[in-house]
Amino acid sequence: MLSQCKFERAFLQPRHWLTWFGLGxxxxxxxxxxxxxQLLGSFLGSASRPFLKRRESIARKNIELCFPHYNDSQREKLISENFKSLGMGLLETGMAWFWPDQRVRKWFDVDGLHNLQRAQANNRGVMVVGVHFMSLELGGRVMGLCQPMMATYRPHNSALMEWVQTRGRMRSNKAMISRNNLRGMVGALKKGEAVWFAPDQDYGRKGSSFAPFFAVKDVCTTNGTFVISRLSGASMLTVTMIRKADGSGYRLHIAPEMANYPQDECEAAAFINKVIESEIMRAPxxxxxxxxxxxxxxxxEASLYV
Known part of the structure; x- marks a missing residue:
């Protein structure tokens, strides 16, 4: 089922007032x-660090595992910059949901839009492989302004926040599809739609293979990319958006269509992880x-986060 964007009178009840205050x-x-x-986002991210010790511990462990060649100073610098980025990501969510189109357009440029247009030629579906950068919400808004598409997502536990995020995300895109709705994804791709799908998170053992990711040998990687690709016959490419180093806004990167995608499930998991690694290194x-x-x-095998 595609996500609907319907306001309910129950959202005005007192139990939601704190959420409304935060949104306001x-x-x-x-x-x-x-x-x-930019300054406020960096400040908020740095200031939040003492209150997010568990998240800091997770980030530190991930960076140690992925970049064992980094020394302590390099790791600390990356963690510090990552928390600044986390704070900016909160504000970018607001920018994505609340900014008018004209203001969004002022702050980004695009590299490779012709790659997406070429991949969609002859009404062919395109699986847009995404990566979880902090600017992800704003990246979706920007992508929709270039060429509206559909996106897979995990429905929010709060009905109010589900309405807010869906309304925000559909300001420039076509529809949201639950990541568990395989039939919906495949059907949209067969109709020639572009559908965003992010395979770079741990979705659990079911429907996954273990494949290398950076310096970690066995990483649980969803087979969803492989299954959807085989069922839909869609082309595949990556779209990522990062902040420019000079602070002048954002650049949306649309890569050429993937070539030589493996026919074996496990090889495909390793292949897609390599693609994701390359995208992450644009701005780790x-x-x-x-x-x-x-x-x-x-x-x-014991947990790596003990």
Whole structure:
């Protein structure tokens, strides 16, 4: 089922007032000039670090595992920049949901839009492989302004936040599809749609293979990319958006269509992880390192987060 965007009177009940207050505060903050938002985002991210010790521990472990050649100073710098990026990501969510199109367009440029247009030629579906950068919400809004598409997602536990995020995400896109709705994804691709799908998180042992990711040998990797590709016959390419190093906004990168995608499930998992690694290295400090990417381990192997 595609996500619907319907307001309910129950959202006005007192139990939701704190959520409304937070959303209102976020709306007010993102009215500030973009250079001020950059400074504020970095400050909020750094200030949150003492209160997010568990997340800091997860990020540190992920970085140690992925980049064993980094020394302590390099790791600390990456973690520090990652938390600044985390704070900016909160404000970018507000920018994605509340900014008018004209203001969003002012702060990004695109590299490779012709790659997506070529892949969609002759009404062929395109699986857009995404990566969980902190600017993901804004990246989806930007992508929709270039060429509206559909996206897979995990429905929010809060009905109010489900309405808010769906309304925000559909300002420039076509529809949201639950990541468990395989039939919906395949059907959309067979109709020639572009559908965003992010295979870079740990979705559990079911429907996954273990494949290398950076310096970690066995990483639980969803087979969803392989299954959807085989069932739909869609072309595949990556789309990622990162903040420019000079602070002048964002660049949306649309890669050429993937070639030589493996026909074997396990080889395909290793292949897609290599693709994701390459995208992460565009701006590793902006990636979602606070996610427990290595939570699921091979049978009998101890947790890496103890």
């Amino acid at each position: 505060l976020l709306w007010l903050l993102v009215q500030l000039p973009y250079p001020v938002l 400090e902006q990636y979602l390192w606070v996610h427990r990417r290595f939570k699921t381990r091979p049978q009998g």
